[in-house]
Amino acid sequence: MSSWDIEAVVQSIETLYSTNDPEKVKSIQHSLQDLQKSSDGLKLAEILINTESSSNCQFFGALTYTVVLNSSDQLTNEDVDQFVEVQGDHILRLAHNLSPNLFIIRKLLSNVSLAFIKYSNHFDSPMKWLLRIITGAVDEVAGDSAEQVELLNTLSREYLSILIYFSSIIVEDICKLECPNRIHELVVSGQTFGITESIFRLLGGNIPNGLEVIGLDCINSWVTYTSLAEDTSIVRYPNFEVEGTNTTHSVILSFLFKHFNVNLDSDIINKAILVATEIIEINPRLLNHESRDYLKLRMFGQDEFGSMYIRNLIDEGFQEELLTLVSLFIAILRNDILHLAKTVDTDETRHILSMLVELTNVPGIPVEDEQISDLTLEFWEELANVFIDDEETFDVLFSNRSKEEKQSFISTRNSIFEEICYIYWNKIHIPSDPGIFNSIRSEFLHYRSNVSDFFIVIYSLLKEPFYEKLTDNICTEIANRNLIDLESSLFLLYKVTDDISYLESQSSVLLKYIQRIFNSGLLSLISNSSYNNYHLYSTAINFLSSVQFFFKHETGTGSLSEVFDLLFRVLLHDSKGSLSLHCSKTILKICQECREKLVDFLPNLEQLLVEMLRNKDLDNMIRQRMVNSYTSIGRCVRYEKQFGEIVKNELVEINDRVKYTLPISLSSVEDDMFDYLLSLLSCIVEMGKASQIPNEVDEFFTPEQQQFTTSYWREDPLQVQSLIFSIIKQFSFSSEKFDSLVTEKCCLILKSGLGESIPGPFVFPLPTILEYVVMKVENCIEPNSPSSPSSIPFLYSLIESIVLTSSSSQELSSELMTSLLLSIFDSHFQFLQSDPDLIQCCISLFATILEKKPSLIVHNPNFSNSIIPFALDGLLAKELFVLKVTSKFWLTLLTLKKGNMQDQTTVKNLMVESPVGQVFVYSLIKSFINSTRSNLDCYYQVFRNLISKYPTQFKTWTTTSFEKLQLEKEGRTIEKATSDKFISKLVVSRGMRSANDVLKSFWLESNGLIEFNSRSY
């Protein structure tokens, strides 16, 4: 803007602060910013700040000074002096009417602070400067505190407040902006801290009205600042003083502590509490021993501020303020937690802890009525962990004391935690009012989960007696038929049991307690209670799921029948609800873990299963879980004839259901009916999973059983496998609409027997699986067929699984792979290149083959003719999932870890003797340069292995590649000097980790970008 009219500018500023039209704001901002940054910026600022009729213009004037300062490259010392002098004049002028002008004054103060940060070499004492201009002192302000206080004493409340604001602004700005570390030393040497201290010394005597809050805010700013200063410089603020002074409490802390007075306004007390909490949490070194002890006494002493203020807050019902105070209590205690733990048996600590226990036990529903117990929970857990983690400290503590003393200490400690546990047990009772519960549901369940974590910690501390107490409570609650208490206790016991049963050695000690619960009639009490008691049922089902170790043991096997009765009754009663889903999960877990003990249940389960297969309304997940449960138990009969019949009967039932439900084609099926049909197919997947041998074959079968099993399934007298295939075929070539979903399930069925070391109902011959794959791929590619191309990835993934599980098998030969790839890959090369998902699945298969058994493909002539070109094209992809597998392919080809000497020679010849190496490096570099930042990780390892594996060829390949790229002139031009430097650096790195940095720097340079991160994790 070459010329401007001040009236138009004023008008624009007024519009800027009043309009709601974003377009207008944008356009005004744009033109005003141009003006601010122009050579007239300073002149504009001067005019605007003097526009007394408009505060908006005055503020904009102050803001314009900031822009001028920020856009000036390097001001001379005279310019800086003049700049701050101008700011000072305006501050003094506006200070006469402080309140309405405060926001403008703050901006001007911020300008001076910015001048200090930018030009600290010259302007190093901003507070001194302000004090001098405010007091009108002709001489330099003395460094002596007493003289400063004397000078400050002459100032009005308004000027004092400006000084306090300025002190805050300086340190806040230093925290916000990236400043050199020496600025922290200047804060001390330039008297910024000293004058602030003098102000607080003055305020400590008699606080002028209205300065309490800004004084406390100022301390808050300094707390954050001191932490940064101590973190990044040699400056220290022990006891909130500069080093060398050694008083009981610094003047700043004395000012703070003065506000712990119940007669003051609650807002001010609250602010003081927040500041004290900040000090302890951010930089506790600001408090020396005396100050800490003093603070502790004021908070926890009998009839001291803390206890009196709590009473006031509880009486008045001030929840927020109470939470703030409790946070301070916890911060103080946390800071000294080891001492607290060591002295739990002393009167002083007992008094402190009893205060906190009382606060934890504040009446009301957690989340809804009170938040204190949630706040204290973390502290109690931390305290318990001190006893667990620092056990040695306590051993040393009692090494010179009598056994009785130690016992007394432990029993005091235990009784404290038992009391706390009782409080929390009460707190986690589900609120009786469903309206309240539903409104706080997720927060309340979160709270419950936190409480259960605390109980797990307490179990680690109090061990078996604690568990015993929990079970005793449950037995009493069962006897008293107290369902609400029972739910809470059972929930905690379930969580504790679930945690400790991870280790078998720990769970064995719990058997007798679990038995006591079952003997006391838990199951019959639950069975006889109403289904409306959702939480009790849900918790009981979880509990049953956590005690599988008990059912597995001979002590608990007897309870299985009653457990199943209960679980199936709930499941059948509520076949679509969440409780039944939950139940089916527990049944599945029990059946899988205790299958050996459940063989006698098979006939009963069969009847239920048939019902479930026929019931279309049943949740699909439940049906599938039940099939898995039943087959898992069936697998344990260990007599293949019987197992064969079990599997056959299930398949016949499924086949009948399919025939009965499935019309000629799936295409005409409604979506919900398709879900049922797909679930029947999923049931076969579950049968496949459950038919796997659960552990080592030698452990599961005797040699005779192994022999019988092998010959039985080779013969397959019941034609189980052909029945499975017939079902697969009925689905597989039926509808394009549902084809990928169906193919996924069919492939899962065929995968389920892979890797099994002994024949079984789902262990299909390799040629049969491959025949299906070839037929299906052909069908997927054929136009107007019932199969969809989106099914191809599942079929490729099936072959990948075969390679992963059978790479050592003689059956999987290179001839077989060649013929397979000819049918499913070479013949459809172009089609497979047309879609990123298809590219990904093909390259993923090749990478897996190279990883597991490279000889399957590397000697095949089509490897260099079709697979390598396909993988080179993969480098052109932008999709991360394609790049990831492509990078894996090339990495595996370069390293060829599982390759024999012949494989290594073939690949080396291919890379070096043919143009493959050169073409690959060209494609790799091109792809790397054009890659996005998020994809760079895919390239590093490939480059590094290339350098270490082909050190002599690498330089030639890369140099030629850059020359070719130069000729193509695509995208940004890379200078020859740049690429040469890059190549040299890469070669010097010898493929070590440092190559990553070289690559990243080159990528940034080539794309004209910068590094965003300051460090890597």
Next chain:
Amino acid sequence: MSAPAYYELYRRSTIGTTLADALDTLISDEKIQPQLAMRILHNFDRIVSELLKSEAGIAKSKLTFKGDLHTYRFCDDVWTFIIKNVLIKLTDVSTNDSNDNEINVDKFKIVACNSRKAGDL
């Protein structure tokens, strides 16, 4: 220079890398200056850190795990743990009745930093 105010850990998340890609595009198209991109990423660091704090009350999922501690180190204020044969339990009270989902993984790496870092407050 002073230390960055917030951890840059979350830049490696999908949302973080995607943001960085988008910023790269804007810089390349000369729509923004690199300095602005840095400011945006600093904001991202701050906002993610703040929202993931328990006080924010947004993250209600809880993850607990058990396994064999294979490696642990504490370097430059960063804890690193590598755990093997891990059973991970995911509790999300916002979606179900505190029924846990379990996942078994062979290897689990945890990088943890102190949430009470100076500039983070």
